[in-house]
Amino acid sequence: MEWIENHNSLLQIWISFATLSVWIVYAQILMSQYRRTRRPKILINQTRGQSLRARFLVSNMSQESVHIEVILVGLQSDGNEHWYLVSDWEPTQDDDQADTNRYGTFQGPLAAGSSLDIGDIRGLIAQRDAEQRDESRHKVGTGIFDENGVKCTSFEIMVVGVYSSENGVIGASRTFDINDEGAIHPHDAETSQCNKRRERKRMEGLHSRYL
Structure with missing residues (x-):
């Protein structure tokens, strides 16, 4: 004391x-x-099996709505990469299960906690911008083929959008591998959120090219 x-x-x-x-x-x-709660988070998941008919869901796990501006698919084969805009197209009878609005587009607000069914990979490639490519290339055998007819070993789905609390565009991407039998498997355990500067720069470059 x-x-x-x-x-x-x-x-x-x-x-x-x-x-x-x-x-x-x-x-x-x-x-x-x-x-962390204010940061946008978008998930890209594979559903309904592992075949080429497997469908893909885009889910908004943010606290607020995300406005989807562009959805892109990048086909990867032999070190080459070919990107396709898949968020706008003329719907066909085979694609009536996809969650599109009456304008034939995936663009628009996605509410918090909601999911968007964007269809299967063959539908995304063959039925979007079909006037610029031969659709039969993407429906042959057990694989997916790029615009040069080369069989793809993987593909990347990228979602680009706008979020109220973030400046500029936000987005997420996920890569899926395709084996010789045509089975699809996620390359990583989770969706990559494009938060880093290098990722944002790449995403903004693709966004400006297709928007």
């Missing part, structure tokens, strides 16, 4: 610093949680 009385002022300073440190850490945790 005598030592405490003799060092009372010093102890009060240390207690004040300790209290301040606790509040700073607590404030950082709250800020981190707030930013």
Whole structure:
């Protein structure tokens, strides 16, 4: 007790610093949680099996609506990459199950917690911008073929949109591998959110090319 009385002022300073440190850490945790909840999150999932008829869902796991501007598919084969705009097209009878609006497009707001069925990979490639490509290339055998007729080993689905709390465009992408039997498997365990500067620059470049 005598030592405490003799060092009372010093102890009060240390207690004040300790209290301040606790509040700073607590404030950082709250800020981190707030930013995480305000950050947009889009999921791209494969459903209905692993064949080329498997369908893909785009889900909005953000707190607010995301306005989808562009959906792109990149076919990858032998180190080459060919991108296709798949968010606008003339609907066909074989594609009546996709979640499109009456304008024949996937563009528009996607509410928080909602999902969008964009169809299967063959439908996305063969039935979009069909006037520029030979559709039969994408329906032969057990594979998917690019515009040069080369069989693809993987493809990437990229969703580009706008979110209220973010400047510029936001988006997400996911790559899927195709084996020799035509089975589709996700390359990674989760959807990649395009948050890094390099990813955003690549996404903005593709966005400006097709919008």
